[in-house]
Amino acid sequence: MKNLVILGAGTSGTMMANHLRPKLYLNKWNITIVDQFKTHYYQPGFLFLPFDIYNEDQVKKVGKKFIPKDVKYIQKKIEKIIPEENKVELEGETLKYDVLIIATGCKIAPEETNGLLGPLWKKDIFDFYTYEGSLALREKLRGWQGGKLLVHITEMPIKCPVAPLEFSFLADTYFREKGMRDKVDITYVTPLSGAFTKPTCTTALNYLLQEKGIKIETDFAIEHVDNDTKEIIDYEGRKIPFDLLVTIPTNMGDEVIGKSGLGDDLNFIPTDVNTLQSKAHENIFVIGDATNVPASKAGSVAHFEAETLTDNILLYIDGFPLKKEFDGHANCFIETGNNKALLIDFNYVTEPVHGKFPFAKVGPLSLLKESVLNHWGKLAFRWIYWNMLLKGIAIPFVSRNMSFKGKVFDIKPEKNN
Amino acid sequence: MAVKTIAGVEVKVTEDGYLEDMTQWNKEIAKEIAKELNIDLTDKHFEVINYLRDRTIAKEALTIRSVGKSGIVDIKQLYELFPKGPLKFSSKIAGIPKPTSCI
Numbered sequence: 001m002k003n004l005v006i007l008g009a010g011t012s013g014t015m016m017a018n019h020l021r022p023k024l025y026l027n028k029w030n031i032t033i034v035d036q037f038k039t040h041y042y043q044p045g046f047l048f049l050p051f052d053i054y055n056e057d058q059v060k061k062v063g064k065k066f067i068p069k070d071v072k073y074i075q076k077k078i079e080k081i082i083p084e085e086n087k088v089e090l091e092g093e094t095l096k097y098d099v100l101i102i103a104t105g106c107k108i109a110p111e112e113t114n115g116l117l118g119p120l121w122k123k124d125i126f127d128f129y130t131y132e133g134s135l136a137l138r139e140k141l142r143g144w145q146g147g148k149l150l151v152h153i154t155e156m157p158i159k160c161p162v163a164p165l166e167f168s169f170l171a172d173t174y175f176r177e178k179g180m181r182d183k184v185d186i187t188y189v190t191p192l193s194g195a196f197t198k199p200t201c202t203t204a205l206n207y208l209l210q211e212k213g214i215k216i217e218t219d220f221a222i223e224h225v226d227n228d229t230k231e232i233i234d235y236e237g238r239k240i241p242f243d244l245l246v247t248i249p250t251n252m253g254d255e256v257i258g259k260s261g262l263g264d265d266l267n268f269i270p271t272d273v274n275t276l277q278s279k280a281h282e283n284i285f286v287i288g289d290a291t292n293v294p295a296s297k298a299g300s301v302a303h304f305e306a307e308t309l310t311d312n313i314l315l316y317i318d319g320f321p322l323k324k325e326f327d328g329h330a331n332c333f334i335e336t337g338n339n340k341a342l343l344i345d346f347n348y349v350t351e352p353v354h355g356k357f358p359f360a361k362v363g364p365l366s367l368l369k370e371s372v373l374n375h376w377g378k379l380a381f382r383w384i385y386w387n388m389l390l391k392g393i394a395i396p397f398v399s400r401n402m403s404f405k406g407k408v409f410d411i412k413p414e415k416n417n
Numbered sequence: 418m419a420v421k422t423i424a425g426v427e428v429k430v431t432e433d434g435y436l437e438d439m440t441q442w443n444k445e446i447a448k449e450i451a452k453e454l455n456i457d458l459t460d461k462h463f464e465v466i467n468y469l470r471d472r473t474i475a476k477e478a479l480t481i482r483s484v485g486k487s488g489i490v491d492i493k494q495l496y497e498l499f500p501k502g503p504l505k506f507s508s509k510i511a512g513i514p515k516p517t518s519c520i
Contacts, residue, residue, distance in 0.1 A: 155480055161518045161520075162520055192517065199432050235495075236501070250482075344520060
């Protein structure tokens with residue numbers, strides 16, 4: 001018997017287990033999946049929890065429910081990966097593998113920024129990238145009387161890069177509906193040169209910030225948080241005061257990656273951008289947020305990656321060359337508040353385009369344009385996630401590689417430095 | 418996309434002046450772009466620029482933090498070399514794509 005081991009039972013790991021089990025002979029391949037946690041969270045839901053749009057039950061389920069019955073599920077902490085010996089050490093147990101899939105994701109590392117975990121953490125400083133953080137922020141917002149709200153990105157790359165912008169838009173709607181928008185000053189603080197950094201998006205979307213009265217501070221690379229004066233300070237000494245700081249801390253791959261010597265300085269694993277094979281070891285494959293590929297760290301990307309990776313694992317075990325297929329395809333809904341959303345479709349080299357999705361000219365969803373239908377698409381996605389995506393069921397009419405049919409590329413960008 | 422003559426060479430540039438093709442880059446082009454940004458390039462600047470180009474060729478994502486850990490400069494020094502926009506200005510001078518998010 002041969003062993004295929006999957007590390008991590010999040011979005012990517014669960015999808016891989018579901019894709020591979022029916023395709024690998026039961027009498028030839030054992031599949032084992034390891035995750036230390038019992039609960040599988042619908043992470044896109046963390047954006048909605050603070051605003052009371054979703055409740056706790058809508059964003060979590062027991063992870064094992066989504067793992068096929070012929071896959072062995074081990075709920076234990078992963079201690080170390082030893083690639084030279086094709087072994088993974090767990091708490092009190094060692095697994096041997098012939099093929100390893102690493103899907104350990106990424107998470108916030110607030111300890112990387114001086115002062116972030118100071119006395120104001122979870123009092124006036126919050127994250128919404130964890131279940132606990134998102135819930136704590138909900139409690140804070142329910143009773144908050146207003147003041148200066150900063151929505152802040154520490155550094156790129158982050159999981160779901162548009163979530164902080166969506167948070168700003170939803171905050172605008174939330175405070176408006178509570179009749180206290182005039183008491184809240186919202187500022188979006190980014191280390192990049194703007195809220196929208198790609199020319200097509202700058203052109204199409206810059207109005208959103210103005211329309212919602214959201215201020216912006218660009219090129220801000222945080223050096224530390226001053227808990228006494230309630231300010232964030234960058235490397236040039238620029239200070240931005242806050243009453244409530246909603247921050248996206250540095251995102252890093254799992255510490256087991258660092259401990260095993262497999263990652264870069266952020267514990268992301270060097271991975272071939274088109275085949276998803278790890279660069280250092282030919283029998284190790286990497287998927288989702290754990291890779292260092294320059295695609296967005298998002299569930300839709302993991303979904304498209306999973307289709308290519310499934311083919312490549314089958315090719316690899318039969319000794320065939322791998323497909324250089326994955327193109328960085330991402331397809332994401334972006335909430336813009338007031339029950340509207342945008343939909344974007346892009347890949348490694350193509351900027352988000354205008355047009356219709358998934359059918360050329362027909363849609364029904366519009367790309368790069370606000371619509372109520374896109375908002376319902378985003379909400380419907382939660383059902384698709386639990387019932388189709390995790391189970392590895394292909395989403396009809398949405399292909400793994402980006403399609404160029406019916407899309408408009410000749411958008412004249414505005415000047416943007 | 419537009420064509421611009423920088424240091425006597427016709428290069429393809431984006432709307433905001435970043436080189437479209439990093440292989441069209443040379444040191445003279447770097448110096449001229451830097452001049453527009455009021456930066457006088459020193460050897461230290463070029464060490465950073467070469468590091469950024471190497472990482473880009475290796476298809477690795479660039480962060481201020483990774484430059485800070487490169488052993489060439491720390492983040493404060495990076496800011497001193499490229500004030501106001503360390504990564505975006507150094508990228509522009511290095512002839513590599515502008516650091517962007519997904520939108």
